[in-house]
Amino acid sequence: MNRNESLLGITAHNLGVVCILAGRDSEAIPFFREAVDLKKAAFGEDHPEVAVSLDELGIQLFAAEKFGEALTVFNESKRILSKLDDSSHFRLCMLLNNISCCTFQMGNALAASGLMHEAWELQRERNARSSAKIDLDLLYLAILANNYGYLKAQLKDYEEARALFEEAMLVRHTLVSLFLYTLLHHSSDRLFLNSQ
Numbered sequence: 001m002n003r004n005e006s007l008l009g010i011t012a013h014n015l016g017v018v019c020i021l022a023g024r025d026s027e028a029i030p031f032f033r034e035a036v037d038l039k040k041a042a043f044g045e046d047h048p049e050v051a052v053s054l055d056e057l058g059i060q061l062f063a064a065e066k067f068g069e070a071l072t073v074f075n076e077s078k079r080i081l082s083k084l085d086d087s088s089h090f091r092l093c094m095l096l097n098n099i100s101c102c103t104f105q106m107g108n109a110l111a112a113s114g115l116m117h118e119a120w121e122l123q124r125e126r127n128a129r130s131s132a133k134i135d136l137d138l139l140y141l142a143i144l145a146n147n148y149g150y151l152k153a154q155l156k157d158y159e160e161a162r163a164l165f166e167e168a169m170l171v172r173h174t175l176v177s178l179f180l181y182t183l184l185h186h187s188s189d190r191l192f193l194n195s196q
Contacts, residue, residue: 006049009038013053016060025063032057051080051091058098062105071102089139094124097147109154116148142171 016031043049054077061070074095081092095123096119104112123144127137149164 006039006042009035009049009053010044011041013037013056016053016056020060025060029057029060030066032060046080046083048080048084051064051077054062054080054097055098056092058102060119062098062102065105067102067105071099071106074102090123090126090137093119093144094120097144100147100151104151104154109151113151113155116144120144120148121183136172138171142168145171 012031013035016028016035019025019031021026032053036050036057039047039050039053056071058073058077061067061073078092078095078099081095096115100112100115100119101189103115114127123137123141127141145164145168149161149168152161152164
């Protein structure tokens, strides 16, 4: 691994993020392209770092309504993530969501629904196994449920759409409950620690 190229790739990625945070989204695309090239040179074609920059590039291309190009980039990222172990599972779910959104924007709602179903099942399987990041898993499940419900509504499968939207609401209520529990639990710990 070329340490200089890896640092340059990470820096290019971070410059793209700064452009987004500054509201200059269109300026981010060249930085993410550069990050992908530099990371490929430093880490190799199939490294998770390459997938991270590909994801960001795809999101920016999608936002710029370059759906075909975004789809190509997302599919390259999917190829990389599909080779990795379970630790990339949540990223693969979100990537399938992004591919589904591109496919929908390109006029193929039925294919988009199939991709969203795949992401949905993958995330539900992950949630069933539980993890240390259960609140993040639930957030992803809520996002997927909303997007999947929207696609079902577009396909006029209103009963399925309603069920998905209801599940998204239940997941959100669970998230709020977890958040409040954590907030109360940690704030009482802090009060106790501060009073000593």
